[in-house]
Amino acid sequence: MTEIHSDGGPLPHVPDDFTIEQFILDGQHPVKPQWYDLRPVMIEEATGRAIGSDELRARVHGLANALKIRWNIGHDDVACIFSPNHVDYVVALWAVQKLGGIVSTANPTYTAEDLVYQLQLIKARILIVHPWVLPVALEAARTCGIPPDQIILLEPVAGSPYSNIQELVKFGLGQTQQFAPLRLSPGGAKKKLAFLSFSSGTTGKPKAVMVTHYGIICNLVQIGGYLKLNDESVPTERKMYRPGSVSLAVVPFYHAYGMHMLLFGSMVLQSTIVVSPKFSLERMLQSIQQYRVTHLCIVPPQVLLLCKSPLVKNYDLSSVYFLMCGGAPLSAELQEQLVRTLPNCIIGQGYGMTEISTGVTFIPHDRQVDASGSAGLMLPGLIARVVRPDGSLAGYDEPGELHLHTPSRSIGYLNNPTATAETYYDGWIRTGDEVLITPRKEIFVIDRLKELIKVRGFQVAPSELEGHLLDHPAVADVCVVGIPDDFSGELPFAFVVLAPNAQTDSKEKEKDLEAWKTNLKEMLMKHVSDHKTPYKRLAGVEFVDAIPKNPSGKLLRRVLRDRAREMVSRGQLSVLRSKL
Template sequence: MGECFCVYIPNSIDYVVAFLGIVSAGGIVTTANPSYTAEELQHQLNDSSAVYLLAAESNIQKAMKVKQSVLSLKEIFVLGNDEECCSRFSDLLEDDGSFFHKPVSVQPREMPLVLPYSSGTTGLPKGVILTHHNIISIIHQMTHPDIFPLTTEDVVLGVLPFFHCFGLVLVSLCSVIRGCPVVVMSRFKPELFLTAIQQYKVTVILLAPPIAHFLVESPLVDKYDLSSVTTILSGAAALHPQVAVKLQTKFPSARIGQGYGMTEVSPVACVPLVGQTLYESVGVPVPATRMKIVSISGGATLGPGEKGEILISGPQVMKGYLNNPEATSLTIDEDGWLHTGDVGFYTEDKNFYLVDRIKELIKYKGHQVAPAELELLLMKHPSICDAAVVGVPDPRVGDLARAFVVIKPSHDDITPQCVQEFIAEHVASYKHLHGGIEFVDHIPRNASGKILRRKLRAKIFPK
């Protein structure tokens, strides 16, 4: 297996250059959120056994902070010219390229190409092994003319984060394969976002629901000429049908829809067919993909209209979780079906619909927030003896993380603000407790000690 190279930078043209260079040389890329704290970065570097790290000037200090704590790390590169503490990425571009003339031996179904991190259906973030076969498969599946027919005439907006599998595969790699220019944005800024669409005549926008809300609600939108847009596809979290309808009103001639998937399927399983206008549906399985609904209680296969857990099988299904056979076996069964932890149903025409989640994962603006990660962190606070985190649905951002906290005796002086500040010191902003903090006498658990999250949600939404 090749050496692992962690890319820890915001969206840029160099992101794709670095990614393709690493994999062309036989390496493996693990993508890290550039807003990660040093602690979060250290966990991913250690877990992935990363040998090299590419950071940006904006986060190089966090990268340097963990250097001595990651034994596998040999060298840090910085995207910029202001740091003397490590090597410059630009120096790598001075090479004559002769190395890439040498053939690299790859076993496509076995060798990882990229290691994004996901919490899956539960637990802490885990390395998702996506092989060369997985990624090549999903690119072919997605660029099918009935699914996502990119042409050289299209201009794609690169606003989705490239460290996320959605942005990396669908925006970066699919566009490169199809020869489409990509207008790269380091992050979402409303006026710059709209200016980019107008100036570069963007035709394709892949986005997460919060940006969809912006497009239908912000008065800024009407000040720009966005008539070039022909396709808007949403993913990473559920898009409310009413928002999709409003988007169609704003962009009457554009294809509007939402897909469905997860990092573990590279990351797409369903997309509406070209010409479909079923705003409540997440579409049909992409080519070479099988999906079924099974009973949550007994696992029996269900028919059209019956609600149950969604299972997926196809060439884009991950090889497994890195160094975690137990989590892998809990997610992919002996017959190769990936258990998503999502509840849905399908109709006679094979269109799938999402209903609920049975997994613990919280989705905030398309980002994954693992309750277990925040709970472990809360338990490190000297005044807290027990904690649980649940997601509170929010129409704009998906879910808000809310904590239920049990305070140790004689620690009554602690306040919710103190807890918020403690969390903010250790994790990226999207993992903050945006849903608030509630002090409780105890955390409800079953006989085996598992948190009964449904009882906590009942406190928020009493019947």
């Protein structure tokens, strides 16, 4: 076996001269559903305000005109959107792209330190911010030298000196058009950057993935080609998307899963999107009932709440007929509980990667519930290699690292040739995931070969936390690993070698050794929680005499990870779970 080609025949034509906005709002394509109606594109969850395609076009045009007039935003200028989900999120990103600009989206739970790192790397010209996170944005902007008049609020705030989207749209629509919309020549979409999307890749600190307009459009065509919604031989009740479908957007738009699959995918597949700014189980249940939601794209912690919470029985969830879980693997046990909660629902998992733009697999067509534990079937147009540790290629049902070749791939990491060379080669992308692929082209994720820890679907680079802990005077050496957690999937846990000065000259240690250890562990956890976004906080600390390393000095992370998981299973590991 050399390479594994996905089924589904040749990939349908992918236009290479469209922007994402042009393809989604105005482009005609055989994979787009042929049903048309006057249903809204989006609904604001809290108010029920509906936004149709004409209003969406107008708002994008008005904001683009204002951005050109006020800030002269143009070709390759970068705007950072720092916000939870919002109905004007897509307005902001498409307005920037309409001018030839590039968008980078930031996690709204970031600390100022996290945001500074992103803003400096992408060299952002403007910062589009939700009022909820304005204090963090202002601190980061000051550090980066972004002046206050280059900060735009997604919602108006009484007495605020900052411009906001509402007034800018109104201003732009009232002025003569001052810009030429981006028009791409044949092949231009393959080169034109749409996003600088942050990912940790296979290792290390987050990197800016250079995602093109073509990459996103291609992946949407791959998904549409897989679903075959216009195939009249398939009964409507067996299709995964049907006329009148409604998707609930609780997965964040700043994340590739939320933006590429949920936001853009729902638009292409003509599913109205109920935009939820902040997840809470009860709010999600209310919205499912109120808006008759048919489609849920969620992550394992949300699945866990759906299965365990007594609140669920108080709501009518009968409208839901499709549920995809992504971001991290879903256990077979949890999937069985989910089937009991939603007995008439198509249920399965998806797998993707920011560097692929984004989807790699989709729920199998031939069964209502995919109870196999697979990450889904390969999308059309994909070629996979399963690479053994010795570099040889594995066959079906044999484990190895997944390498992918797809026309949707991104073009590398911004200003980081070393990291690009580690992940990208000869048109292929190393995923860092150990998998096996069955003869029916189903992917099973066995383990992550890369070092990333997946916390509620978010990527946490151990090296980032290790570097921060090593700044603490009490730490001589450290290794951070992921430990299993029912709610979050994994949590970061630190094995720490204490510096000599931390182990001596302590009266507290002499009086009560265990209390001294507990206090020191809590101090180290606070050292992380004071500077890192919540999902990067440590679940606990264990003191060790030495960190295992190979002869060249590389951390033997898997040794400690296996040790930690064994200790958790035996109840021997003290997981403190920071309350800070």
